[in-house]
Amino acid sequence: xxxxxxxxxxxxxxxxxxxxxxxxxxxxxxxxxxxxxxxxxxxxxxxxxxxxxxxxxxxxxxxxxxxxxxxxxxxxxxxxxxxxxxxxxxxxxxxxxxxxxxxxxxxxxxxxxxxxxxxxxxxxxxxxxxxxxxxxxxxxxxxxxxxxxxxxxxxxxxxxxxxxxxxxxxxxxxxxxxxxxxxxxxxxxxxxxxxxxxxxxxxxxxxxxxxxxxxxxxxxxxxxxxxxxxxxxxxxxxxxx
Numbered sequence: 001x002x003x004x005x006x007x008x009x010x011x012x013x014x015x016x017x018x019x020x021x022x023x024x025x026x027x028x029x030x031x032x033x034x035x036x037x038x039x040x041x042x043x044x045x046x047x048x049x050x051x052x053x054x055x056x057x058x059x060x061x062x063x064x065x066x067x068x069x070x071x072x073x074x075x076x077x078x079x080x081x082x083x084x085x086x087x088x089x090x091x092x093x094x095x096x097x098x099x100x101x102x103x104x105x106x107x108x109x110x111x112x113x114x115x116x117x118x119x120x121x122x123x124x125x126x127x128x129x130x131x132x133x134x135x136x137x138x139x140x141x142x143x144x145x146x147x148x149x150x151x152x153x154x155x156x157x158x159x160x161x162x163x164x165x166x167x168x169x170x171x172x173x174x175x176x177x178x179x180x181x182x183x184x185x186x187x188x189x190x191x192x193x194x195x196x197x198x199x200x201x202x203x204x205x206x207x208x209x210x211x212x213x214x215x216x217x218x219x220x221x222x223x224x225x226x227x228x229x230x231x232x233x234x235x236x237x238x239x240x241x
Contacts, residue, residue, distance in 0.1 A: 056159070
């Protein structure tokens, strides 16, 4: 398996202002962006920039979108590595693939986004017969994180932070939690979703207690149903006239 088949360059541009974030999370990311803007001056004082971020919480609440938006704000390419597609029965091979991904992002001063980061923790816990090899993999990850250059940015995402190795978690300077949005937050999001077709807003009942991704799918499916029904009605009227 070639690492270039696993590391996907994502060119989608997303403005950080368009991402729904908790106020404290947004503030931390804005501070990180400022640090990278003044990275040379900070280094003159021996001050390291924050460049390792752990995004954790509910699925569909914006972790991937946040990673892309941060890359856009930093004007850096972003490489996406899904660890669930990478974990191999040959641990040495997995370690080598991960090392290649880190090296590539480091050379290009890029953002490396590790999706489903808990796959490392899960494997270490569940594969008892391979505890020694999995421990070596975790040690490799720790070393790669420790030596990751300041000019590059590492972002890891997980829905299950509780199973991550604590030594790895400590390496991340920023740890941002993604919770299910409140009713107020979802209403704001629904307002945004209905902007292109406001005529359907009063016709669709809003549901709550779901993620942003679920709200988007629900809204688009409802609008498509109503739009197709309207088009079919127009066609029928045209045939009858």
